[in-house]
Amino acid sequence: MSQRWHEQEHSEGRGSAGNEQWQSAGEEGHSSTRPNRESGELIWQQRLHKMLQNAEQNLPDGALTAGYKADxxxxxxxxxxxxxxxxxxxxxxxxxxxxxxxxxxxxxxxxxxxxxxxxxxxxxxxxxxxxxxxxxxxxxxxxxxxxxxxxxxxxxxxxxxxxxxxxxxxxxxxxxxxxxxxxxxxxxxxxxxxxxxxxxxxxxxxxxxxxxxxxxxxxxxxxxxxxxxxxxxxxxxxxxxxxxxxxx
Ligand SMILES: [Fe+2]
Ligand SMILES: [Fe+2]
Missing domain, CATH: 1.20.1260.10 (Ferritin, core subunit, four-helix bundle)
Known part of the structure; x- marks a missing residue:
């Protein structure tokens, strides 16, 4: 779902300003026409916020971040x-x-x-x-x-x-x-x-x-x-x- 959202955003050539515009439209009752985009935006907002929170912790670890998946x-x-x-x-x-x-x-x-x-x-x-x-x-x-x-x-x-x-x-x-x-x-x-x-x-x-x-x-x-x-x-x-x- 997130990949589809990502592709949709690029095909429409919108940056963050475009997202805000679309979100406002959704609040006015148009969200039912693009449900994947709405949920995709929300998922990525939450993910990026979590990444920021993680990045602010354990600063001495430098390049070894919370997202590192290997042992x-x-x-x-x-x-x-x-x-x-x-x-x-x-x-x-x-x-x-x-x-x-x-x-x-x-x-x-x-x-x-x-x-x-x-x-x-x-x-x-x-x-x-x-x-x-x-x-x-x-x-x-x-x-x-x-x-x-x-x-x-x-x-x-x-x-x-x-x-x-x-x-x-x-x-x-x-x-x-x-x-x-x-x-x-x-x-x-x-x-x-x-x-x-x-x-x-x-x-x-x-x-x-x-x-x-x-x-x-x-x-x-x-x-x-x-x-x-x-x-x-x-x-x-x-x-x-x-x-x-x-x-x-
Ligand atoms: Fe070598
Ligand atoms: Fe060699």
Whole structure:
């Protein structure tokens, strides 16, 4: 009923002044022609008044309002694991950046660095949301080690490093999908943050799938025929790189 009322109001192009005009007409005996609109207006007046009353309470809660439908402790716990995963991924990418030092690693080295910078941003997004919900971000080394769902990989040949990063990204995608489903429409802010981040993780995974194809598994050397594609990937945005994956 409220949705119908809402659509009716917009189709008639009226703002609040129009409502007042209509209400006056209803009081003069015309309300029987538009009963849904009258009750819809009343419902929304009551709802908005209640929202105002709620907003005036518990001011220190900030962005955590009375209308929040999820379990904040559950969401905070999940976000702390997600943030731990981002910190671990950030460290792993930097480690791989430092260790990718031979002649064949020159171009891939920069991809490790770019991804590390993305993971740092993701850790920041999660930390800010945890704080908004009243939690304490996961920032201590002990807590990161305990909570990260992705074990850190310290193999140092190029192919092993790329495979480890691809596995990590793929696990992260599944983990964030689960958190998104948990949020549903009960925590829209967290869901939107995750929707943005999971899109970037998918591009990361796609980058590694492409780069693994570009390297000979037995020698670790770059396949020359797609040298130009890799160079282009490194020059383009991450989004552009995601579109370059080969399937054959
Ligand atoms: Fe990330
Ligand atoms: Fe990632």
């Amino acid at each position: 904040p402790q559950e969401i905070i716990a999940l976000l702390k694991r997600a943030q731990a995963s981002e910190w671990a991924s950030f460290l792993q990418y930097w480690h791989h950046y430092f260790m990718a030092s031979d002649i064949h690693s020159a171009e891939v080295k920069d991809v490790f660095k770019e991804h590390a910078e993305d993971e740092l941003e993701h850790a920041r997004f999660f930390g800010e949301r945890i704080q908004q919900l009243g939690g304490v971000p996961c920032d201590s080394p002990e807590e990161i080690t305990r909570l990260t769902p992705t074990p850190t990989e310290y193999n140092h040949d190029l192919r092993s490093m790329m495979e480890a990063d691809l596995v990590g990204e793929r696990q992260t995608i599944d983990f964030y999908d689960e958190i998104i489903r948990t949020c549903g429409f009960d925590d829209n802010v967290t869901r939107k943050i995750l929707e943005h981040i999971i899109e970037e993780e998918a591009k990361h995974a796609d980058d590694w799938a492409t780069l693994l194809y570009a390297y000979d598994g037995s020698t670790g050397k770059q396949i020359e025929s797609i040298h130009d594609e890799i160079s282009q990937m490194l020059k383009s945005t991450t989004q552009g790189a995601g579109r370059m994956r080969r399937t054959a």
